[in-house]
Amino acid sequence: MKKIFICLILTGTLILLTGAGLAQQPKVSLxxxxxxxxxxxxxxxxxxxxxxxxxxxxxxxxxxxxxxxxxxxxxxxxxxxxxxxxxxxxxxxxxxxxxxxxxxxxxxxxxxxxxxxxPNVNQFLVLKDSTIKSFADLKGKKVSLGSPGSGILGSNQLLFDGLGMPFSEFKPQYLSFAENAVALRNGSIDAAIVLTAAPSPFIMNIESTHSIRLIPIADAELKKVAGKYSYFIPYTIAKSSYKSLEADIPSFAAxxxxxxxxxxxxxxxxxxxxxxxxxxxxxxxxxxxxxxxxxxxxxxxxxxxxxxxxxxxxxxxxxx
Missing domain, CATH: 3.40.190.10 (Periplasmic binding protein-like II)
Structure with missing residues (x-):
């Protein structure tokens, strides 16, 4: 009886070890x-x-x-x-x-x-008390367009090309998401234009200390951009995306x-x-x-x- 009991223990242990070994093996050979x-x-x-x-x-x-x-x-x-x-x-x-x-x-x-x-959504971001209401209001302002080497910067280059608005009309800044949050809070930039998912964690982070606004994209502006770059499509940013929003925001996405x-x-x-x-x-x-x-x-x-x-x-x- 004792031998049988020991055998059962050894068998059970072997099964457990074998099972553990199998669990560690890749399910697919790539x-x-x-x-x-x-x-x-x-x-x-x-x-x-x-x-x-x-x-x-x-x-x-x-x-x-x-x-x-x-x-x-x-x-x-x-x-x-x-x-x-x-x-x-x-x-x-x-x-x-x-x-x-x-x-x-x-x-x-x-x-x-x-x-x-x-969808990578265009989000034209300012603090709530900003005087900026449209792209035209960016003239002479400090505007973050994305960090060097980023897709956001590349997208913004196409956006402003489609609008017929050269970077020379404002003061471009090349900041990352984290840098945008700091710069908007301390006033070293006036606006940030990012293409990212909505809701965006970095915008929600800014909202933890400051109310924000998203500038809507006018139909005429969207048609100009989409007419030149067809992968930009209309997109509505839902009011529920951010606690600061008071209405849905018309924009575009890719x-x-x-x-x-x-x-x-x-x-x-x-x-x-x-x-x-x-x-x-x-x-x-x-x-x-x-x-x-x-x-x-x-x-x-x-x-x-x-x-x-x-x-x-x-x-x-x-x-x-």
Whole structure:
């Protein structure tokens, strides 16, 4: 009886150890062991969502995945080219310029989409007591347009080009999200124009000490910009996005994406897309904008998709 009891204990222990060993094994064998994701500064939505995706890949694919802090989309494209990150979060305008080899790029980049993200919303931000009511009021003012190398700066360059308003009409400042918060509070800038998800953590942070206003975009202004850059679409910022708002704010947006180089292994991209789409409930707990990352929005992305993403879309019958 004693021998039987000892055997049962040993057998149970072996099962537990074997089970633990199996639990530690990757669920999928991939041609890559690490997936670094280019995001942006830690105060923005890019980093939060990128970190959420990274956690899913680490948890379900058994690869080492990290969300890398960068200056944003423009730098992310260069980091992919130099193989310092495998995939990256991009704005559609930065991806389009990179594919065509247009400024600020000096060469063409062979990028492909792997996932749709969320609408990147233009948010023209001032403190509540500001005298600025429109783009015309920016003349001579200090205006933050995004940090060097960021997709926000690239987007603002296209925005003001579409409006026919050169940077020389005001005093451009090149600040990050965190720097914007400090500068608006201490009065060293008059306005910040950012393209990011709404609600944005950095704007909510400013609201913890100061009331803010978002300047609406006039229909005529939107038509001018969208007429030149078709990936900008009308978008309404809901009053509920920020506690300072007294009404919905008409604006515009462009659909963000996750991209990889064409040469990145098809099998790896397939499993990245599969993992994200099959665990959207977890990603949506990270940030509310993750609700936009779904199959119905695949067509919002206008650059070509990677073969690995197409493989998954076809398998599931998704239109793209």
């Amino acid at each position: 041609p890559v062991s690490q997936i670094s994701i280019g995001t942006a500064g830690t105060a923005g939505t890019y980093y939060i969502v990128g970190a959420g995706i990274s956690k899913l890949l680490d948890k379900y694919l058994g690869v080492r995945s990290t969300a890398e802090v960068t200056s944003g989309a423009i730098e992310n494209i260069r980091l992919m080219e130099s193989k310092k990150v495998e995939i990256a979060l991009l704005t559609p305008e930065s991806a389009d310029l990179a594919l065509k080899g247009l400024k600020p790029f000096t060469q063409k980049y062979d990028l492909q989409a792997i996932l749709p993200l969320y 659909w963000k994406l996750v991209a990889a180089k064409r040469e990145f292994p098809q099998e790896a991209v397939y499993h990245i897309v599969k993992t994200v789409f099959e665990h959207l409930d977890e990603l949506q707990k990270v940030h509310p904008t993750a609700k936009f990352i779904k199959p119905e929005n695949i067509g919002k992305v206008k650059i070509p998709y990677h073969a690995g993403a197409i493989q998954y879309f076809k398998e599931k019958g998704y239109k793209f």
